[in-house]
Every structure is written in C-alpha cells, then in structure tokens.
Amino acid sequence: MSKNISTKDKILKASLQSFLTIGIDQTSLNLIAESIGIKKPSIYYHFKSKEEIITRCVDNLLDDLEHRIDLSLNTHTQPREQIEALYECIIDFHSGLSILVYDNSSQPVNLNSFFQRCMLEHPSIQKRIESYYHTLQVKLISILSSGQKQGAIKNSLNKEIVSIDLISRIEGMINLSALYSNAHINLQRQGLYETVWDSLKAEQQPKKKRILDYKSIDLGRKW
Amino acid sequence: MSKNISTKDKILKASLQSFLTIGIDQTSLNLIAESIGIKKPSIYYHFKSKEEIITRCVDNLLDDLEHRIDLSLNTHTQPREQIEALYECIIDFHSGLSILVYDNSSQPVNLNSFFQRCMLEHPSIQKRIESYYHTLQVKLISILSSGQKQGAIKNSLNKEIVSIDLISRIEGMINLSALYSNAHINLQRQGLYETVWDSLKAEQQPKKKRILDYKSIDLGRKW
DNA sequence: GTCTATACAAGGATAGAC
DNA sequence: GTCTATCCTTGTATAGAC
Incomplete structure (x- = not known):
C-alpha cells in the first residue's frame, strides 16, 4: 500500500x-526524472x-511541520514542557x-538556505514562509502569556521580542550545525533548553531538572 | 584615488x-560584466x-571579518565587553x-545561505568556512577561560558547548531577520546581550547595565 | 501516462583580432 | 585588456506518437 506511491508523489x-x-538550481528536471526512472x-x-x-515542496513541508507542532503542543500544558516540545x-x-534525504541522520539538513532560495522564486512562497514564522511566533506568545498568568514565567519580559529570540535560538543551532563540524544539535540542546528556561522563569520558581524525557540519541548522530 | 579601482576589484x-x-546560480558572468560596463x-x-x-569573494569576506574581530577584541579586556564587541x-x-549590496541597511543580508551554497562548489571553500567558525570558537573559549579566572564567569559551564551556543545565537538572529519580517536585529540585540550575559556570569557578580555604549540606530533599519 | 524528438534560451568558456 | 564571434553543454519546456 505505502509502496505503491503515485508518480506525482515520487517526483515531489x-x-x-x-x-x-544540492540545492534548487543544481537540481535539473532531468536529474529528478532519472532518479525515479x-x-x-x-x-x-x-x-x-x-x-x-x-x-508544492514548500507547502507540503510547512503544512506537515505546523501540523506536528499543533499535535505536540496539545499534549502539554506547562510552559516549560511546551517550549521544549x-x-x-x-x-x-x-x-x-x-x-x-541522506538515508541517515548524521548529515545535517538546513531548511533556511532552502527557504531563502525559494523566496526568490515567487512572492507566494515568500508569503507561505512568512506565515509559518508568524504562526510559530503567535504560538510562542500564547505560551508565554499563559505561563505569566500561572506565575511560572517572568512578567517583565517583552513577549514580542522574546518569542523571536526563542525561534532564532533553535534555528541558529540547526543552521550552524550545517556549516560547522563542531556544532552538533544533539550535544547542544540540553544546554539550550536549560539556559532558555533560566532566562524565562519567574524568580521564585523552584529549580526542576529535565521536565521532558526526551529520547536519548547516540552521540555520533548530528541530531 | 579610491575611485580608480581596478577592473579585477570591480568584478569582485x-x-x-x-x-x-540573487544567489550564485542566478548570477551569470554576463550579468556581472554588464553591471560594470x-x-x-x-x-x-x-x-x-x-x-x-x-x-576570492569568500576569502576576502572572511579575511576582512576576522581582521575586524581581532582589532575589536584587542580594544577590550573584560569578558562581557569582549563578547558584546x-x-x-x-x-x-x-x-x-x-x-x-542594497545601498541601504534596511535589507538584511544572509551570509549563511551564501556559505551553504559555496560549500557545494569546492572543498577548499568548505575548509575556509570551517576555519572561520573554528577561529571564532577558539576566541570565544579563550574569552570564557579568562573570564573564569577573573571570577566573572561561571566555572560550571562547558566552554566547548557554550562557545558554539554563543555563535549560533548571533547567527540565528541574523538568519531569522532575513526570513521573517518581524525579526529585526536592532530590536533584538539589547535583549540578546542581556540574556547572554545572565547565562554566563558568576552568581556573585554585581549587576551592571550596558557595558558597551553601542551606537543607537534608528529603528527603521533592520540592523 | 509516458515516451521520442525537438525547439529555444542561456550559461560557461575559448580563439583570435585589435 | 578588452573586444567580437563562436563552441559546447545544459536547462526548461512543448509537440505529438504510442
């Protein structure tokens, strides 16, 4: 069933x-065609x-990612859990x-460069990408707001600014790991999650360690 | 004098x-030639x-940036100042x-996508980029070390991990500002510098505000 | 739905005149 | 050093047969 995918999906x-x-410009239609026979x-x-x-590639990618984020956020209620999720x-x-893409997870993938290139293609793609980041920012602002109401998150912080910062931190990590061999998401994220929460939490919060029990991944992997 | 630049430099x-x-692939030699007559x-x-x-473009770019960083770091001695510098x-x-590139500073420039594309071109370019990030990391580790000796920076932190994090934070900011219209470096960096230092400083440090007197830039600018 | 054949444009690169 | 002319390759895209 899942093996019998349509030619259209194979092309995508x-x-x-x-x-x-290898990038959009190095990808000829000939290459695509050959690779699927x-x-x-x-x-x-x-x-x-x-x-x-x-x-279609950008739309599918972002629709999928947004959907997964929705599902994941719905399974958590605490702000720290939600941000880590x-x-x-x-x-x-x-x-x-x-x-x-590579049949293994040790090669990093950089969506930003792909998006950056896509935006040259057509204004509608640019809008889709902008909309993704906007959705992300809105979700984060909402998490921060409810965290403030619960008293878990500092009241003093500027939610507009902090939400952008939260997005740029995870993207920065992912991007750098594609450019610099010493940067490994898997090694960085523990520290990332801790310093992120330290910068958000209200002063009187008791310190908790590792709210989420994230999968341990062997260190040879980039992710 | 400075107007009489060589054709070679004009091409570069x-x-x-x-x-x-518009990216490397959209840039034809014809286009370059026409633009300089x-x-x-x-x-x-x-x-x-x-x-x-x-x-040559990558080399010039990174040589210049590394040189400026050297000059700038030499004018500061305190770890917080050095990181902000x-x-x-x-x-x-x-x-x-x-x-x-744009004759004004409101359009963001994204070097990461450029580097990412360059790395496909030739292994030597990849090495040059890797070397830039390595240099950056070494400088940061050295700043962190001397900060720890002075008692200004937490002893508990992992310098390898934190130095990567410091690079990815600034790059993340710059990248996002090229993809998402709500992200403006100029609005973000004040908060960035504060949370960065908060996560590094030793507990007993007295709080200081704004060590560096960075130029105020009008908010219409992306940078 | 997939093929062969082909049109057409554009790119990188070279030869050789001036 | 810069030009005209040209080569060769590759890309996107279409026409029309099977």
Whole structure:
C-alpha cells in the first residue's frame, strides 16, 4: 500500500531530496526524472513547471511541520514542557528530513538556505514562509502569556521580542550545525533548553531538572 | 584615488553584490560584466573561472571579518565587553554588506545561505568556512577561560558547548531577520546581550547595565 | 501516462583580432 | 585588456506518437 506511491508523489519526494542536498538550481528536471526512472517530459504531465514543484515542496513541508507542532503542543500544558516540545518537534522534523534525504541522520539538513532560495522564486512562497514564522511566533506568545498568568514565567519580559529570540535560538543551532563540524544539535540542546528556561522563569520558581524525557540519541548522530 | 579601482576589484565587488542578493546560480558572468560596463569574455582575463571568483569573494569576506574581530577584541579586556564587541563586530559587518549590496541597511543580508551554497562548489571553500567558525570558537573559549579566572564567569559551564551556543545565537538572529519580517536585529540585540550575559556570569557578580555604549540606530533599519 | 524528438534560451568558456 | 564571434553543454519546456 505505502509502496505503491503515485508518480506525482515520487517526483515531489525526489525533488525535495535533491533540493535539500544540492540545492534548487543544481537540481535539473532531468536529474529528478532519472532518479525515479522516468523521462524528463513525463514530469510535465504532473506539474506545469519547476516552480510549481518547488511551491508544492514548500507547502507540503510547512503544512506537515505546523501540523506536528499543533499535535505536540496539545499534549502539554506547562510552559516549560511546551517550549521544549516545540523545540523537539522542530529538531525531530529536521532529523526526519535528514533520514529522508541522506538515508541517515548524521548529515545535517538546513531548511533556511532552502527557504531563502525559494523566496526568490515567487512572492507566494515568500508569503507561505512568512506565515509559518508568524504562526510559530503567535504560538510562542500564547505560551508565554499563559505561563505569566500561572506565575511560572517572568512578567517583565517583552513577549514580542522574546518569542523571536526563542525561534532564532533553535534555528541558529540547526543552521550552524550545517556549516560547522563542531556544532552538533544533539550535544547542544540540553544546554539550550536549560539556559532558555533560566532566562524565562519567574524568580521564585523552584529549580526542576529535565521536565521532558526526551529520547536519548547516540552521540555520533548530528541530531 | 579610491575611485580608480581596478577592473579585477570591480568584478569582485559586483559579483559579491549579486551573489548576496540573487544567489550564485542566478548570477551569470554576463550579468556581472554588464553591471560594470564590460563584456563577458573580459572577465576571463582576470579570473580563470566563475569558481575562482566565488573563492576570492569568500576569502576576502572572511579575511576582512576576522581582521575586524581581532582589532575589536584587542580594544577590550573584560569578558562581557569582549563578547558584546564580537557580536557588534559581526552585526556591523552584515550592516556594511547590506549597504554595499542594497545601498541601504534596511535589507538584511544572509551570509549563511551564501556559505551553504559555496560549500557545494569546492572543498577548499568548505575548509575556509570551517576555519572561520573554528577561529571564532577558539576566541570565544579563550574569552570564557579568562573570564573564569577573573571570577566573572561561571566555572560550571562547558566552554566547548557554550562557545558554539554563543555563535549560533548571533547567527540565528541574523538568519531569522532575513526570513521573517518581524525579526529585526536592532530590536533584538539589547535583549540578546542581556540574556547572554545572565547565562554566563558568576552568581556573585554585581549587576551592571550596558557595558558597551553601542551606537543607537534608528529603528527603521533592520540592523 | 509516458515516451521520442525537438525547439529555444542561456550559461560557461575559448580563439583570435585589435 | 578588452573586444567580437563562436563552441559546447545544459536547462526548461512543448509537440505529438504510442
């Protein structure tokens, strides 16, 4: 059942794999076609242009990620848990992409460069990406707000600014791990989660360690 | 004097401008040539290939940035000052590139995507980028070490991990500002510097505000 | 739905005149 | 040092047969 995927989906999968590894511009339709055992013109039966493939890849990617984040946030109620769950969700998503693309999780995947390139393609893609970050920011602001009401999070912080900071911290980690061999998400995230929470928590909170029991991953892996 | 720049330098400048705005692959040698008023084959008198131009751009960029960081770090002795100076240096560098490329500083520039793309080009470029991050990490570890000796910085922290975190925080900020319109370096950095120092400082340190008197920048600017 | 054949444009790169 | 002319390759995309 799951083996019998449509040609259209095969094209999308192969495209995404190639886009994320060698980049959009180095990915020719010929390459995509060859990798799934068809000829180039067949692609045009399923998609009207390369741009349409790119658009569909971005949409699928972000729809999926947003959906997973929703599911994950709904299973937690405490602000610290929710923020860690959000981070884990984003990391897991990249880890999954890494496996999709390289068949193992030790090679890092960098979505930012892909998005950056996509934005040149068409204004609608730019809007979709902007909308993803906006959704993320809104979720974070809501977590921060309810955390403040519960007395778990500092009242003094600027939620607009802090929410952006929270996004940029996890993305910074992921990006750097794609550029610099000494940067490993898996080694960094424990410290990340602790310093993030230290900077958010209300002063009188008792210190707790490791709210989330996140999967332990062997250290050879980048994620 | 400064107006009479060589054709070789003109090519490099125009190339960098185009690489950083529309990307390496969208930048044809024809485009570069036209933008400085020469014909495409003339480029080949100065460079043997497009790849050589890319390599020179990356080298010049990173040599310049590393040099500025050295100069800036030498004018400070306190760990907090040094870390903020390093951050300011990186931000100023991007701001300068933004002006070079767009003639104003409100458009963000993202070096990471450029580097990411460059790394596909040639292993030597990858090594140069890796070397930049390594240099940065070594500098940060040295700052952290001397801060610990002075008693200004927590002894408990893992310098390898924290130095990576410090790099990824500033890069995360810069990257996000290129992808998401609500993210503005200029609005974020004050909070960044404070939470960074809060997470590093030894417990008994007296609280000081704003060690560095960084230039105030009007808020319409992205940097 | 997939193929062969082909149109058409654009890119990197070289030869050789001036 | 810069040009015109040209080569060769590769890319996106379409027409039309099977």
